[in-house]
Amino acid sequence: MAEDTTRIQIYVDSNRLREADSTINRLGLTKSAVINALLARIAATGSIPFSLTLTTEEMAMEKATRLGLTNTGGKILATNAEINAALPEPDNDDLYTDDDFHK
Numbered sequence: 650m651a652e653d654t655t656r657i658q659i660y661v662d663s664n665r666l667r668e669a670d671s672t673i674n675r676l677g678l679t680k681s682a683v684i685n686a687l688l689a690r691i692a693a694t695g696s697i698p699f700s701l702t703l704t705t706e707e708m709a710m711e712k713a714t715r716l717g718l719t720n721t722g723g724k725i726l727a728t729n730a731e732i733n734a735a736l737p738e739p740d741n742d743d744l745y746t747d748d749d750f751h752k
Contacts, residue, residue: 673683690698703711
């Protein structure tokens with residue numbers, strides 16, 4: 650009895666596909682076999698079989714972008730420490746001193 654199949658079409662990043670293809674081919678598999686294995690695992694476990702979180706580097710870059718640190722002279726800021734070091738020094742001229750509270 651023939652297996653009931655459905656054709657799917659998706660859009661993926663060309664570079665990512667090329668990189669993945671290289672690995673898939675070295676393993677002697679096809680993209681179809683890999684996707685079928687992924688779908689079978691999802692159906693069997695009721696979950697995605699890998700973590701869908703950002704890497705430390707991706708989180709740091711997102712934070713740097715939020716803080717306006719997009720021009721870092723070509724340096725990739727990969728940790729919170731690197732981001733903090735790249736932040737400009739705060740302007741402390743507007744801060745109160747202890748004397749301001751004891752008048």
